[in-house]
Amino acid sequence: MPSENNKRIAKNTVLLYFRSIIVMLISLYTSRVVLKVLGVENYGIYNVVGGLVSMFSLMSSSMVAASSRFITFELGRNNFDKLKKTVDGCITIHILLGLIILVVAEIIGVWFLNYKMNIAPDRIVAANWVFQCSLLTFFFNLINTPYTAIIVSHEKMNAFAYISILEVSMNLLGVFLLSWMLFDKLITYAFLMLSISVLLRIIYQIYCKIHFSEARQIKMKIDSVLFKQLFSFTGWEMVGASAYFLNRQGIDILLNLFFGVVVNAAKGVANQVQSAVYVFVSNFQMAINPQITKNYAAGDYQRVHFLLNQGTRFSFYLFLLLSMPVILETKMILNLWLGKGNVPDYSAIFIRLAFINLLIDCLYRFMVVAISATGRIKKYQLVVGGIKLLALPLTYLFLKIGGSPVTGLLVVISLEVLGAYFNLYFAHNMVGLDIKKFLKEVVAKSMAVMAVAFILPLLIKFYLTAVNQYLYLGIIISVSLLSCTLSIYYIGLVQAEKRMLINMILKRLRNF
Numbered sequence: 001m002p003s004e005n006n007k008r009i010a011k012n013t014v015l016l017y018f019r020s021i022i023v024m025l026i027s028l029y030t031s032r033v034v035l036k037v038l039g040v041e042n043y044g045i046y047n048v049v050g051g052l053v054s055m056f057s058l059m060s061s062s063m064v065a066a067s068s069r070f071i072t073f074e075l076g077r078n079n080f081d082k083l084k085k086t087v088d089g090c091i092t093i094h095i096l097l098g099l100i101i102l103v104v105a106e107i108i109g110v111w112f113l114n115y116k117m118n119i120a121p122d123r124i125v126a127a128n129w130v131f132q133c134s135l136l137t138f139f140f141n142l143i144n145t146p147y148t149a150i151i152v153s154h155e156k157m158n159a160f161a162y163i164s165i166l167e168v169s170m171n172l173l174g175v176f177l178l179s180w181m182l183f184d185k186l187i188t189y190a191f192l193m194l195s196i197s198v199l200l201r202i203i204y205q206i207y208c209k210i211h212f213s214e215a216r217q218i219k220m221k222i223d224s225v226l227f228k229q230l231f232s233f234t235g236w237e238m239v240g241a242s243a244y245f246l247n248r249q250g251i252d253i254l255l256n257l258f259f260g261v262v263v264n265a266a267k268g269v270a271n272q273v274q275s276a277v278y279v280f281v282s283n284f285q286m287a288i289n290p291q292i293t294k295n296y297a298a299g300d301y302q303r304v305h306f307l308l309n310q311g312t313r314f315s316f317y318l319f320l321l322l323s324m325p326v327i328l329e330t331k332m333i334l335n336l337w338l339g340k341g342n343v344p345d346y347s348a349i350f351i352r353l354a355f356i357n358l359l360i361d362c363l364y365r366f367m368v369v370a371i372s373a374t375g376r377i378k379k380y381q382l383v384v385g386g387i388k389l390l391a392l393p394l395t396y397l398f399l400k401i402g403g404s405p406v407t408g409l410l411v412v413i414s415l416e417v418l419g420a421y422f423n424l425y426f427a428h429n430m431v432g433l434d435i436k437k438f439l440k441e442v443v444a445k446s447m448a449v450m451a452v453a454f455i456l457p458l459l460i461k462f463y464l465t466a467v468n469q470y471l472y473l474g475i476i477i478s479v480s481l482l483s484c485t486l487s488i489y490y491i492g493l494v495q496a497e498k499r500m501l502i503n504m505i506l507k508r509l510r511n512f
Contacts, residue, residue, distance in 0.1 A: 026172050
């Protein structure tokens, strides 16, 4: 029932927000301590070497998307026998795939690290240890993904939230231990991250075996039909996954080759801030994604369109609400967070451009879920994935002729806009999305909300001077949140949503 599903989405969203607040605070503090303990050079090495390992996870990320789609689809059809075969097959395939990638990465990755990357000779041994630990961390994360997909598909977000909080808490504990270690801190940090990934793999498996019958007795075998379906889906999904990793890790490697590890440290800081803020939006999306796939599997396309339109608007509003203060006062926030003098050059501009890119991403993210739910993604990935794959060669070209470190993100943003247009085209053709309605009720509303929301904070920013920096930042944050909230309420919400919001607030006040 739609009302019950809406309540489930609301409940899961609240749980995930609770998780997000704790995860964000711990992650940001952990990043500050890691940068301080490791130093700019070691932090840059860890970021770029970890990115090198991620280059080998193109297929793995595609398998994650495939597993999540097929498991959620079978749950939507209430077919337990097929669900059991899907879970068994996904776990088996992930283990086999992980072993294959380990071998390939050892052959190619070690050579590239030692002979092509721009790392000081006295740190190359440490970089090799980081590579090996990162590779094993990747392996354990990979074979853990089917269990994560099972939890998310069942919409048990409470378990997902608690385990995520445990993960970042262990990361923080590991950083504190790192400051007391007498061994090479970069190598020690890599080993600590590996240990945490192994422990998480055990926790996820135990939870799934206890709570979900399809995960209790795993048979290591692959159904031939499922195998073909998974790898057909994966093959085309890998085009999109490769675009994502080439846009992020590939550009990180280009920055290393052209500018060295100090710029990588700046990109690493930007990645941390981007991930910490976007986690709120991704959690909201995570609460809706299973509903889109399940309703498509059940043939309720009207519900799919409703979730896609409403989810996109609220996803954009949420990210705008969280990102506006950061965009306005990036430098001041970085100085307060990392300490003045510890902020790597280019960090601020990297963060602002990354946030612009994510605002665009919010406008089509649910379209990708709806398109993937159909299982017919060949043409979509050829076009959209092909467009995004242009980011790496274009960035290399511009850097070769003298471009600055920000060139890569400018290229990514340009291609993101073009990709958003084609996402809209495919969503219309494959799931029947009304383009005119989407542009009017989603895109136009979102742009209007953003334009109006920025007016008051910008006036305060330009005319409020000669005050204490903490007071100034507090005023900017408060005004940004107020301006954005009012803009969302008066411009971004329809009448039914306003009534529902008011009724919910009144109900809470009466209960209080």
